[in-house]
Amino acid sequence: VVLARDLVMTYGEGDATVHALRGVSLSVDRGDYVAIMGSSGSGKSTLLNIIGCLDAPTSGTYELDGVDVGDLSDNDLTDLRNDKLGFVFQGFNLLRRTSAVRQVELPLAYAGVPRRERRPRALAMLEAVGLGERIDHLPTQLSGGQQQRVAVARALVTEPALLLADEPTGNLDSRSTDDLLGLFAQLNSDGRTIIVITHEDAVAAEAKRVLVLTDGEIVEDRRQAPV
Amino acid sequence: VVLARDLVMTYGEGDATVHALRGVSLSVDRGDYVAIMGSSGSGKSTLLNIIGCLDAPTSGTYELDGVDVGDLSDNDLTDLRNDKLGFVFQGFNLLRRTSAVRQVELPLAYAGVPRRERRPRALAMLEAVGLGERIDHLPTQLSGGQQQRVAVARALVTEPALLLADEPTGNLDSRSTDDLLGLFAQLNSDGRTIIVITHEDAVAAEAKRVLVLTDGEIVEDRRQAPV
Numbered sequence A, B: 001v002v003l004a005r006d007l008v009m010t011y012g013e014g015d016a017t018v019h020a021l022r023g024v025s026l027s028v029d030r031g032d033y034v035a036i037m038g039s040s041g042s043g044k045s046t047l048l049n050i051i052g053c054l055d056a057p058t059s060g061t062y063e064l065d066g067v068d069v070g071d072l073s074d075n076d077l078t079d080l081r082n083d084k085l086g087f088v089f090q091g092f093n094l095l096r097r098t099s100a101v102r103q104v105e106l107p108l109a110y111a112g113v114p115r116r117e118r119r120p121r122a123l124a125m126l127e128a129v130g131l132g133e134r135i136d137h138l139p140t141q142l143s144g145g146q147q148q149r150v151a152v153a154r155a156l157v158t159e160p161a162l163l164l165a166d167e168p169t170g171n172l173d174s175r176s177t178d179d180l181l182g183l184f185a186q187l188n189s190d191g192r193t194i195i196v197i198t199h200e201d202a203v204a205a206e207a208k209r210v211l212v213l214t215d216g217e218i219v220e221d222r223r224q225a226p227v
């Protein structure tokens, strides 16, 4: 479902040049559950943003479900993302003046789900991440871990074919982490593909495959469980 | 150095009332190294913000170095914070249009450190957190873990009497985490007081005392090493 070849991402020029990705090739099959690990600054978020059609690489090609993403217009890219992807951002990226339930309803609206179905589905997902009593809170009225869980609920609510999650448990205690991993496991057993960036061994242990990035390159690729 | 009595923090009214702190009393001696743990939403950041003079409780008293903080004007509070505290925010709170080195110089400027001394001290701290090659980068040009490390460097650069850190390793791999814990250990062995919120056992293991919050109350308080 994901096919990336020779992805290069370079920022800056001259002495200030940063080689964030130095030729990364990666193929992920439908139904796989991949954990991406690596030191801070090794290129993980850069790679995930390209896979999520949020950034274009400096060079290299990327196909999502057989579609060459490099050829698409911005509108087509937006449709593709809304249709197939759920993305949990490292910085959450919540809308500042929008309540938790409205944030989680938004992807359903983009997906064309009828109005009367959106609220129940959004509420169910907030319940599943333990936020059933915070549905009308704005981000400023939520703890760090609660904001992170709203971001996760928003990414999961459309039951996306491909879930991309960047450090989804960085602000969560073990109980909230377990709840989240349970949701991911359920999504994956329904046949959805998951790619999660994490620095926590407990999260990587749940994945079927682990990739390790160092300095913009994949240095390790091991399978822990069959697809 | 920290003396809090019966801290209560309540948000909202009626059915929407949230009891973030339900009467927390706490005394921390100079030179102690305290880890605060607890589930997501249990009141940890709320407590740390009061200790850091960033928020006032709904009721209760708080003394920092014998000074009753509730009596102070906003200007006096600002001076007190600049003089005694280093704060690492859960959401980093970096200035969006300011380079890493300038962000870390700022607390030195507030502390009245001569201009020619600021840059070398800021550079040394950025070096210590592994960001010597990112000094001119803006936050948008830094990875999540790099932004977190700028926030830590900024909090440490004045060698504050009291370091307050909210989830300082949430986006860091084990190597960057070890570097940070090394810096904290050094600050503490110099006699400074540290209070850190964390959900990671590896971080709590380094502390001399562990407090656990549940639902706005301290439910556990154990000493792991002498002050």
Ligand SMILES: Nc1ncnc2c1ncn2[C@@H]1O[C@H](COP(=O)(O)OP(=O)(O)OP(=O)(O)O)[C@@H](O)[C@H]1O
Pocket: A134, A137, A140, A141, A142, A143, A144, A145, A146, A171, A172, A173, B011, B012, B018, B019, B020, B038, B039, B040, B041, B042, B043, B044, B045, B046, B047, B090
């Ligand atoms: N402005 C606000 N209005 C209403 N409720 C609030 C507000 N700020 C915080 N809360 C609530 O207070 C509770 C405690 O929040 P706090 O940020 O202290 O939690 P925390 O222990 O730091 O959690 P985390 O581990 O997720 O960061 C949470 O349940 C949160 O929803």
Ligand SMILES: Nc1ncnc2c1ncn2[C@@H]1O[C@H](COP(=O)(O)OP(=O)(O)OP(=O)(O)O)[C@@H](O)[C@H]1O
Pocket: A011, A012, A018, A019, A020, A038, A039, A040, A041, A042, A043, A044, A045, A046, A047, A090, B134, B137, B140, B141, B142, B143, B144, B145, B146, B171, B173
């Ligand atoms: N706009 C930019 N300009 C210059 N350098 C950049 C820019 N964006 C990212 N970088 C650099 O690219 C490298 C890779 O960044 P990336 O965000 O992919 O790292 P990461 O593996 O996700 O790190 P972390 O674990 O800290 O989140 C970093 O060294 C970062 O400083």
Ligand SMILES: [Mg+2]
Pocket: A044, A045, A046, A090, A166, B143, B144, B145
């Ligand atoms: Mg990242």
Ligand SMILES: [Mg+2]
Pocket: A143, A144, A145, B044, B045, B046, B090, B166
């Ligand atoms: Mg918090």
